Amino acid sequence: MSPIYRFENPDPASALPDGPLHGMRVALQSTVSVAGWPTDADSAALTDFTALEDATVVQRLRQAGAALTGLTRASEFGFGLHGSQAGEAVRSDAADAELVLDMMGECRVAAARADAFGLLPSVGLVSRLGLIGLIPSMERCGLLARSCDTLSTLLAALAGPDGRDLTLEETPLPPPAPLPDDGRGVTLGVIPQALEGLPVAQAEGFRAAIDRLTAAGITVCELTLPEYNLFDLVHAIVGAVEASSCAGRYDSVRYGHRPPGAKDWNEMYLSARGAAFGTCVKSFLIQGAFFQFERYAAYENACRIRARLVAAVQQLMPQVDALALPLADRVPEGATATLAETRAPFASTLLASVTGQPALALPAAGACGALQLVGSRLGDARLLALGGMLLALCREGK
Amino acid sequence: MDFEAVIGLEIHVELNCATKLFCDCPNRPGDEPNANTCPTCLWMPGAAPRLSQAALEKAALLCLGLGAELQPLSAFDQKVYYYPDLPKGYQLSQAHLPLSRGGSITVTNEQGEARTLRIHHIHMEEDVAKLVHELEGRQPISLVDFNRAGAPLVEIVTEPDFRTPHEAMEFLKALRTQVRYVGASECSMENGTMRVDANISVRPRGTDQMNTKVEVKNMNSVRHVGDAIAFETARQSAAVQAGETVAQHTRLWDPDKKVTLPMRAKFEGPCVPDPSVSAIELTPAWIESLRARLPEMPAAKAERLVKEHGISAEDAAFLSADTDVADYFEALTAQGVTTKMALHWTATQVLPAVRERGQEISASSVTPERLAGLLTLLARDEINANAARDVLVALFESDASAEAIVNERGFRQISDADELGALIDHVLAAEPTALADVRNGVGKAMGFLIGQVMQASQGKANPKLIKELLAKKLDL
Numbered sequence A: 001m002s003p004i005y006r007f008e009n010p011d012p013a014s015a016l017p018d019g020p021l022h023g024m025r026v027a028l029q030s031t032v033s034v035a036g037w038p039t040d041a042d043s044a045a046l047t048d049f050t051a052l053e054d055a056t057v058v059q060r061l062r063q064a065g066a067a068l069t070g071l072t073r074a075s076e077f078g079f080g081l082h083g084s085q086a087g088e089a090v091r092s093d094a095a096d097a098e099l100v101l102d103m104m105g106e107c108r109v110a111a112a113r114a115d116a117f118g119l120l121p122s123v124g125l126v127s128r129l130g131l132i133g134l135i136p137s138m139e140r141c142g143l144l145a146r147s148c149d150t151l152s153t154l155l156a157a158l159a160g161p162d163g164r165d166l167t168l169e170e171t172p173l174p175p176p177a178p179l180p181d182d183g184r185g186v187t188l189g190v191i192p193q194a195l196e197g198l199p200v201a202q203a204e205g206f207r208a209a210i211d212r213l214t215a216a217g218i219t220v221c222e223l224t225l226p227e228y229n230l231f232d233l234v235h236a237i238v239g240a241v242e243a244s245s246c247a248g249r250y251d252s253v254r255y256g257h258r259p260p261g262a263k264d265w266n267e268m269y270l271s272a273r274g275a276a277f278g279t280c281v282k283s284f285l286i287q288g289a290f291f292q293f294e295r296y297a298a299y300e301n302a303c304r305i306r307a308r309l310v311a312a313v314q315q316l317m318p319q320v321d322a323l324a325l326p327l328a329d330r331v332p333e334g335a336t337a338t339l340a341e342t343r344a345p346f347a348s349t350l351l352a353s354v355t356g357q358p359a360l361a362l363p364a365a366g367a368c369g370a371l372q373l374v375g376s377r378l379g380d381a382r383l384l385a386l387g388g389m390l391l392a393l394c395r396e397g398k
Numbered sequence B: 001m002d003f004e005a006v007i008g009l010e011i012h013v014e015l016n017c018a019t020k021l022f023c024d025c026p027n028r029p030g031d032e033p034n035a036n037t038c039p040t041c042l043w044m045p046g047a048a049p050r051l052s053q054a055a056l057e058k059a060a061l062l063c064l065g066l067g068a069e070l071q072p073l074s075a076f077d078q079k080v081y082y083y084p085d086l087p088k089g090y091q092l093s094q095a096h097l098p099l100s101r102g103g104s105i106t107v108t109n110e111q112g113e114a115r116t117l118r119i120h121h122i123h124m125e126e127d128v129a130k131l132v133h134e135l136e137g138r139q140p141i142s143l144v145d146f147n148r149a150g151a152p153l154v155e156i157v158t159e160p161d162f163r164t165p166h167e168a169m170e171f172l173k174a175l176r177t178q179v180r181y182v183g184a185s186e187c188s189m190e191n192g193t194m195r196v197d198a199n200i201s202v203r204p205r206g207t208d209q210m211n212t213k214v215e216v217k218n219m220n221s222v223r224h225v226g227d228a229i230a231f232e233t234a235r236q237s238a239a240v241q242a243g244e245t246v247a248q249h250t251r252l253w254d255p256d257k258k259v260t261l262p263m264r265a266k267f268e269g270p271c272v273p274d275p276s277v278s279a280i281e282l283t284p285a286w287i288e289s290l291r292a293r294l295p296e297m298p299a300a301k302a303e304r305l306v307k308e309h310g311i312s313a314e315d316a317a318f319l320s321a322d323t324d325v326a327d328y329f330e331a332l333t334a335q336g337v338t339t340k341m342a343l344h345w346t347a348t349q350v351l352p353a354v355r356e357r358g359q360e361i362s363a364s365s366v367t368p369e370r371l372a373g374l375l376t377l378l379a380r381d382e383i384n385a386n387a388a389r390d391v392l393v394a395l396f397e398s399d400a401s402a403e404a405i406v407n408e409r410g411f412r413q414i415s416d417a418d419e420l421g422a423l424i425d426h427v428l429a430a431e432p433t434a435l436a437d438v439r440n441g442v443g444k445a446m447g448f449l450i451g452q453v454m455q456a457s458q459g460k461a462n463p464k465l466i467k468e469l470l471a472k473k474l475d476l
Helices: A057-064 A106-112 A150-157 A198-217 A230-249 A265-276 A278-294 A296-319 A340-347 A350-355 A381-398 B055-066 B165-181 B222-241 B284-290 B299-310 B313-320 B321-335 B339-356 B368-379 B385-399 B402-409 B417-430 B432-439 B442-458 B463-473
Strands: A005-008 A025-027 A067-072 A097-102 A119-120 A140-145 A186-192 A219-222 A322-325 A359-362 A371-374 B003-014 B077-078 B090-093 B104-108 B114-126 B130-136 B139-145 B151-157 B194-204 B212-219 B249-256 B259-262
Touching: A057 A067, A097 A150, A097 A265, A097 B368, A106 A359, A119 A150, A119 B055, A119 B139, A140 A150, A140 A265, A150 A381, A150 B114, A150 B259, A186 A198, A198 A371, A198 B259, A230 A350, A230 A381, A230 B077, A265 B151, A278 A296, A278 A340, A296 A322, A296 A350, A296 A381, A322 B339, A340 B321, A350 A371, A359 A381, A371 A381, B003 B165, B003 B222, B055 B114, B055 B165, B055 B284, B055 B299, B090 B114, B104 B165, B114 B165, B139 B385, B151 B165, B165 B194, B165 B222, B165 B299, B212 B222, B212 B259, B299 B313, B299 B321, B321 B339, B321 B368, B321 B417, B339 B368, B339 B385, B368 B385, B368 B402, B385 B402, B417 B442, B417 B463, B432 B442, B442 B463
Parallel strands: A025 A067, A025 A097, A186 A219, A186 A322, B212 B249
Antiparallel strands: A005 A067, A097 A140, A119 A140, A119 A359, A322 A371, A359 A371, B003 B151, B003 B194, B077 B090, B104 B114, B114 B151, B130 B139, B194 B212, B249 B259
16 A cells, blocks of 8 residues: 555556656545545545536646546545655656645645645636635645746636636736846745744744745845734634534435434434544534534624735735745654644644745755745736746855 | 514515525535535635626515615625524624615505615525435434525515514515616515514503514415514514513424424624625616616506506506506506596406416416507497407417408397397397386396396307397386
């Protein structure tokens, strides 16, 4: 049994002779629907479930000539990275790229962990049809690969309206604003509060990366975002409430496991849902149900705070080419963890999850060191180009 | 103590769209169970809802037809409850930002006064699946038919302006007419395309306090709504009179026993905004383009019919209750048929005839043009009323014109004085008793003689002429 894959495609070769992704081996998670594959999101709630149709991203991979290698082991519903092999297929060269569901930073942290690059695309850029997650307003199809160029090629093939996910941007994007000619024209913004409370190694890694970028001639300025610490709260409340509602469909009526012996519907629900979810996901769902049913005012406040945070970050963006944020590059060992342990590595990735902006994860082994670049919404192409430029500058600076 | 009821209605109307609200499945709940389903309306993992533009337009048109104000921003929320008829554990409904606010319908109360009953808001939502309870051997089982899941609904929520069952029933009838006018739904309570819940409380007459309300469901006709409200008002009045407190709960109308009975409470939580369906932004230009598609509504039509055709308000209300009937009437008058004749024939002949044949008046083979041909012959005394009714039947049976039918079947009226005179002589000779009665001033006898002459002419005689000739012959 493969330590990385839980399902390997017996016939991975592309059906097409060419295409922009021809020859690219792409690994998926069981949170991405592939018709006929056991895409059960690694949850007992979807026992024996096979997707009825391909996710839009899968259709586009096929149309672009990519080879689908299989499904890597994921955490339940792709939530957190405990028990997840995300990034390992790329690290071990079993694949050239991976699609990793990102609900709070999973794709980005997995990329850093695997010495690879990870992109969380903007909200509204890549179809969510067929993604099986828990937090609709935050989850996106993350891309993970060994280079920014590969990410760019992959994004170009996957992005754009599909007529199925109507939350996507319909109007074609304008060409990205040109990057400054040389590194001295680039400005990155750092938010000092983002370093508070981080593990020492992560904070130091980030400072080292910023030093390297400064040495390469990049301008780094400090930005004020007094409410930075509220991203965690918004994710914990809004994300959990959405998850609690979203997981309502796992009721064992149409599929999934239904423990025998229930006397009525209520008992059926209780026993089926009780058996369906693992401890961590269950904690998150119960947290969401608590806010929805017992503390609704707090949920409404969290929604208002979210809107305020989105506006506050948007106001910062014109001053910089991108925000630079720390990035965890390791996740404690172990297949299971409490909700708090599961969420711990994602303190610095929640900003982009909450605001809908694109974020590019650069690994420690990359020329710049481990950090995230957060761009303006729908400025994904420019963000990837900026990432490539910074890497080149840091390499020259060495 | 004298009590009055305070009543508000919540009316679900199933839109007659071709597809469901969030997917392209046919909106035909009556098909083979689960034939009209897809990953979206089954809410399989990864499903992405797509709001139907057609449903949005139809719902918005319905709002405009009821005089409601479309909101520039509306959005869907998740109404969470767990029941096997709800495939995702929540119903998509517009709880916080409804499609429209305001609107009203004016009805006439029992005292003949105009009462304007206000609408609080109208929102869109999806229907749920249908549960079928059966026995598998001796094991009771519940089957789920998802054909109806995701069907497009609007819910019309009124202000608590109603005081009597009559007002509620008049409101529902007028609402049904108006929704049919805009072509949004058949609004049949019997078929479930209109479903009504009533919120009822009582208070001492003349006070303006608001007391605990009780919701009553499961009425499947307008008459049942009236009966249920009457029963519930009496029940609550008696309870308050007896010093009991009324608790907020839901009751079901039992149409056989004609009582309301308490039902088990369903768990319901607060609604949270749905992140997967985009908010609906309506521009003023879009709203105006929709308003331009709005037909003349019943009240305006009735007013115009009175003004243009000089008919009574009652007749105008009758005609405008169904836009197709009013159209038929107006098409007849446009063909030169007199108002009186057009009204009489539409109401007493054509409508019963098309209903008897299971047709729609708008699609009837007896078009206003063909009927006008018949009525012109009648107006010119070329045929009599008896024959006209027979010609109408013939018009339904063939494509021939009235003129052709009259000629072919010899329906033309006998207006020849000599021919009629011979028939009259024959009848007078055969009916000496009636003749004597007429001479003795027995009024009924004259009618009898006319009838006999008509019979002798095989229904073709001109009755006016018979009367004239008889009078002349008998020197009356």
